[in-house]
Amino acid sequence: MGERVKKLLAKMTLAEKIGQMCQVAGTGGISQGLRNAVREGKVGSVLNETDMATLNEIQRVAMEESRLGIPVIIGRDIIHGFQTMLPIPLGQAATWNPDLIRKGARMAAVEGRSAGVHWTFAPMIDVTRDPRWGRIAESPGEDPYLTSVVGAAMIEGFQGKNLSDRDSLAACAKHFAGYGYSEAGKDYAYVNISESELRNIALPPFKAAVDAGVATFMTAFSDINGVPATGHAYLNRTVLREEWGFKGFVVSDWDSVIQLITHGYSESEKEAARASVAAGVDMEMASQTYLYNLAALTEEGKISEAMIDECTANILRVKFELGLFDHPYTDPVHFPEKGNPEHLDIAEDAARESIVLLKNDYNVLPLNPDNLQNVAIIGPMADDAHEQMGTWTFDGKEAWCRTPLQAIRERLKGKANLHFAKGLSNSRSRSHEGFAEALDIAAKCETVIMFMGEEAILSGEAHCRADINLPGAQNELLAKISKLGKTTVLVIMAGRPLTIEQTGHYTNAMLYAWHPGTMGGPAIADIIFGDAPPSGKLPVTFPKHVGQIPIYYNQRMSGKPATHDSFTYIDNIPQRAPQTSVGNTSFHMDVGFEPLYPFGYGLSYTRFHYGDVRLSAHEIKADESIEIYIDLTNTGERRGAETAQLYIRDRFGSITRPVRELKGFKKIWLDPGQTETLTFTLHADDLAFYNAENKRVVEPGDFDLWVGGDSRADRHAHFKIIE
Numbered sequence: 001m002g003e004r005v006k007k008l009l010a011k012m013t014l015a016e017k018i019g020q021m022c023q024v025a026g027t028g029g030i031s032q033g034l035r036n037a038v039r040e041g042k043v044g045s046v047l048n049e050t051d052m053a054t055l056n057e058i059q060r061v062a063m064e065e066s067r068l069g070i071p072v073i074i075g076r077d078i079i080h081g082f083q084t085m086l087p088i089p090l091g092q093a094a095t096w097n098p099d100l101i102r103k104g105a106r107m108a109a110v111e112g113r114s115a116g117v118h119w120t121f122a123p124m125i126d127v128t129r130d131p132r133w134g135r136i137a138e139s140p141g142e143d144p145y146l147t148s149v150v151g152a153a154m155i156e157g158f159q160g161k162n163l164s165d166r167d168s169l170a171a172c173a174k175h176f177a178g179y180g181y182s183e184a185g186k187d188y189a190y191v192n193i194s195e196s197e198l199r200n201i202a203l204p205p206f207k208a209a210v211d212a213g214v215a216t217f218m219t220a221f222s223d224i225n226g227v228p229a230t231g232h233a234y235l236n237r238t239v240l241r242e243e244w245g246f247k248g249f250v251v252s253d254w255d256s257v258i259q260l261i262t263h264g265y266s267e268s269e270k271e272a273a274r275a276s277v278a279a280g281v282d283m284e285m286a287s288q289t290y291l292y293n294l295a296a297l298t299e300e301g302k303i304s305e306a307m308i309d310e311c312t313a314n315i316l317r318v319k320f321e322l323g324l325f326d327h328p329y330t331d332p333v334h335f336p337e338k339g340n341p342e343h344l345d346i347a348e349d350a351a352r353e354s355i356v357l358l359k360n361d362y363n364v365l366p367l368n369p370d371n372l373q374n375v376a377i378i379g380p381m382a383d384d385a386h387e388q389m390g391t392w393t394f395d396g397k398e399a400w401c402r403t404p405l406q407a408i409r410e411r412l413k414g415k416a417n418l419h420f421a422k423g424l425s426n427s428r429s430r431s432h433e434g435f436a437e438a439l440d441i442a443a444k445c446e447t448v449i450m451f452m453g454e455e456a457i458l459s460g461e462a463h464c465r466a467d468i469n470l471p472g473a474q475n476e477l478l479a480k481i482s483k484l485g486k487t488t489v490l491v492i493m494a495g496r497p498l499t500i501e502q503t504g505h506y507t508n509a510m511l512y513a514w515h516p517g518t519m520g521g522p523a524i525a526d527i528i529f530g531d532a533p534p535s536g537k538l539p540v541t542f543p544k545h546v547g548q549i550p551i552y553y554n555q556r557m558s559g560k561p562a563t564h565d566s567f568t569y570i571d572n573i574p575q576r577a578p579q580t581s582v583g584n585t586s587f588h589m590d591v592g593f594e595p596l597y598p599f600g601y602g603l604s605y606t607r608f609h610y611g612d613v614r615l616s617a618h619e620i621k622a623d624e625s626i627e628i629y630i631d632l633t634n635t636g637e638r639r640g641a642e643t644a645q646l647y648i649r650d651r652f653g654s655i656t657r658p659v660r661e662l663k664g665f666k667k668i669w670l671d672p673g674q675t676e677t678l679t680f681t682l683h684a685d686d687l688a689f690y691n692a693e694n695k696r697v698v699e700p701g702d703f704d705l706w707v708g709g710d711s712r713a714d715r716h717a718h719f720k721i722i723e
């Protein structure tokens, strides 16, 4: 590959090299301007064009009419499916099932490639602790380890066995880096992050992406501690290339090169282009500062031609690896139909496993269809194909979607009477106009299933919220329905964790289904009627109140951590109480110190019992590993799946360490009465962290370890790392 790149590079003019570094947005069809630019070798990549005939024509011009016949690479945001939509990435993370996530990405790649797309801008692997941020929907959540596993699975799925296979899609690890820390959960805002937090929390998923062979990286929009990511040489060169040995190419985000001016970092477009290339950004997305300035910058010696060569070579290498020189065109005969039954099955499996059972009072779930007579389905999310697909669904086929109402109607056909009322025209509506009809049908039925949440547009890029309660008048409607004293089940579809403490009081059972995608309906019906058990676990902490944010499980201890005995609720504080009497620990007087639901949480229809933790050794050296065994038994009456999670704590460090860190998990299926011994292997190197000098170290000392069904896991063991 190196030889082919070198040979081609030697033939290229400076202008042709710069052309490879330019990505332009498709405009629907091939305009004369685009045709000329491609012919003149001024376009390395096109994004957001999915008409296959247009794409093949763009490619034909590149291959046959440009001087060197270099193919164009076509990019598109295939974030959670192409036309067959998977759950949003946050929902996929809730499956804790990397094999399923890999399969989903593979399916998306096949559909995307069949439409002429070569490259997806996914996975998004920004660790985030802020559910106000709309892009949490696109992320695998708050934890660096889970995010790493999910991201790697997506990359493997997108890229397939060999990048050169006709159905492989080049992946893109984004947004490098720290974007998930946008201040106040407001998109595009500055990021103030310590080097330690960056190294230990934000960067590990990106390192895992390099290890998984990701072809490309995208920079973040963010200003990180004063340096915008697109001008950040330390991140894009020192860390990514020098430390991690990344060999693919780096693309900017949309206009993020020209935005260096808006940030107040570069004074002109020319300076923005210089800063970005100097920082290691090989390709510019959308804005055209490279096209118009790099030649002059090179001639003036402000950018060396060697730098331009390096950027161009990085891009060409990926094009060669993708096989674009050998099979530049797309012919649908090489691909299965999009949305075929196998693809829909994968989407349904993913949706089913993404659903988290948060609450199930009196075991009202699963409902037995044979015992139902009159069922009310209520809510704006019950029968809305568009909304269940979630954010980033450019290409998603609404017509293929199966809604919960459709699926439940099918299940109950000939068994029970079904009544449906939206209650609210959409999730944001504050109008009570539809309440009477909803209450009327609820009153007639013994069971009420409600579908509430957030429309797709309320999460995703730039769609942040300061209040993350159920929007509109949904809580009011729920409150009224709850007064009727029926058996109630609430299914929430949303792009983020919502603050649902009060909401939960209005219902007997609560399922969190995220935005579940094309097959959300049948997946939800399966869970409601017990054809499949709920098996999702939260990939992110659910706060009780928005004021607790950021709240996450792997916080550090502080010198005065709260305990149940060490804090007082605001209502219990006597007037004029002495300042110290409420307990001088770390909590909020009005909501305490605990979340509503912890990271890793999710109920099942059965019960699981964890035995004692056994270790292969109690002391290991820094180059050794330890085996951890635990017996897991299904002690309930139904088959179910459990995700056993392994957490550790490094008791004392040269910098303080989190109270818990996820280091492994296993999702297994057990029949009633069945016991399985789970084995985890932990290498001492898995316990490494970046110290105050930014060195990756494994420090000898004492470690706690827990295994259990969520981040409060209580089966404990202790071991030491010795010199």
Ligand code: BGC
Residues within 6 Å of the ligand: 077, 121, 174, 253, 254, 461
């Ligand atoms: C987003 C990226 C996306 C790009 C191209 C930007 O606004 O931040 O994540 O890949 O647009 O659509």
